[in-house]
Amino acid sequence: MNVIEIKNLLKIYKSPFMRRESIGVNNLVLEVYKGEIFGLLGPNGAGKTTTLKIITGLLKPTSGKVTLFGGVSPKEARERIGFLPENPVFYQHLTGMELLKFYGSLYGKSHRREELLKRLQSVGLKESIDKRLSGYSKGMVQRIGIAQALIGDPDLLVLDEPLSGLDPIGRKEMKDLIQEVNKEGKTVLFSSHILSDVEAICNRVGIIIEGRMKKTGYLSEILKSDIHYTDIEIEGIKEIEWLKRYGGIKREERIVYLRTRDEKKRDEVIKEVIGRGGRIISCVPYRESLEEHFMKTVNE
Amino acid sequence: MNRVFAIAANTFRESVRDKILFSLIILGFLLIAASKIFVPISIGQAEKIIKDFGVGLIEIFGLFIVVLIGTRILYHEIERKTIYSIITKPVKDWEFVTGKFFGLYYLVITVQVILFAIFFLFCRLYLGSFDWFLLNTLYFYLFEFLLLDAVAVFLSCFTTPITAGILTLLVFFIGHLTHYLRELVLVLKLENLKGLMSFLYFILPNFSVFNVKASVVYHHQISINTYLLAISYSILYSMILLIISSVLYAKREYQ
16 A cells, blocks of 8 residues: 555646746645655755645645545645654744643644654653754654654654755764664655765665656666776776776786776676686775766756 | 633733733732822812722723733734644634634733722722722623724734724724714704614624713622623623624635
């Protein structure tokens, strides 16, 4: 069962007084599987936030079909969704504990203090439970944002740019938190600009350009097909001329460096080196990074 | 109803912690105390002037809260985007609108009750006694502001806070006058205006239903029907406005 299924989604923003129209997303198709971390990538204005807002019911599609959990509309699925908006703003007059208690009560049940404390602890805010949000840093706001998204124990977590504005430590903590939540069995859909972070934690990614989904797939599939070259370090070979047929070579004292662009040749050379009594010190394939792949997709 | 109560309590708590409530009460206290300055020019009517001034001031404060805070109450949530994390939870549109409505109403009731208590103390200190008949005005104010609160929430569903504020003020003043204007048009037989006045009379809330200030100050008997009319009219009209507001709100999108 797909947790999210979007077919031919079109969203047109209409200016109420002027005749101006702009397209948010156009013929967008997306499937998010149960239990995965799906990263939505795209440049500014590509339609990432529009897509997430439609999934959470903040926006209505102009046309197309959006179903969650095997056939439920976004509004009907709210009980099972946790949402962290981009640059979230919460009630500044409340303390962390009060905020969580308030959001918990919106699920129609009261949460015990111990439960709330546990949730705050899980996002690293145990020390700040009685501090008002007006005194929270950006990182703390993001963390309380995750806590409020998790308060209803949702099956699907939708996070809009959860890593933006965080320092490297904050980003690492947020990534760990997303992975932890995913291990609990929750499906995570998030958008981000920070490609290295997406690459580090996502199972699958989707690239949106100008409102259209240009590419979706497992990271391993997307990047595997694009191995640029392999660098091999070889030791114990005296004669090196024969290596030239496999690729470019360079000798530095006892070590020979070989760069080959062909995977078949790579396997052959390894066999031959060992057959000639040599030793492979290292063999490193250089794949296209997500960033390079993303840039290529944008420019296509 | 849990969700409505939670949203209402949060709205009220925000006003209290933002020191709005405290500031209003201090201002009210100062103004009630200032009624003393009218005494030297009152020519033996000090008690009546203080009573008139006190109950009038408390009403103006209610109006002040609804117009300045009530018309911003929904807009503020959208402007700050705090609504994103509420409306994406299992909260129905009517629960959100009704919660904000009651949150504002708690604030109005609290300010009215506290100002009446200050007024009571002031009368005891300055006049030596408090006229308990004045409490009738509190009863009518509570239902008057229930309705005005609903008007403000309704208007703020489709206008900006400034426009909603101006319109709420207009509805309040015209609503106090339509009863008299309709009578005037009928007495003067102004046929051209008859249709317009009847339209305004039946469409706009009739706030004269809650106006018992003169009867209270002069100790005229208030009939049980007047009490019943005030409560039933206020609740029914407010419910209709809240239903329409919820329908309007449900159509809203959050870009």
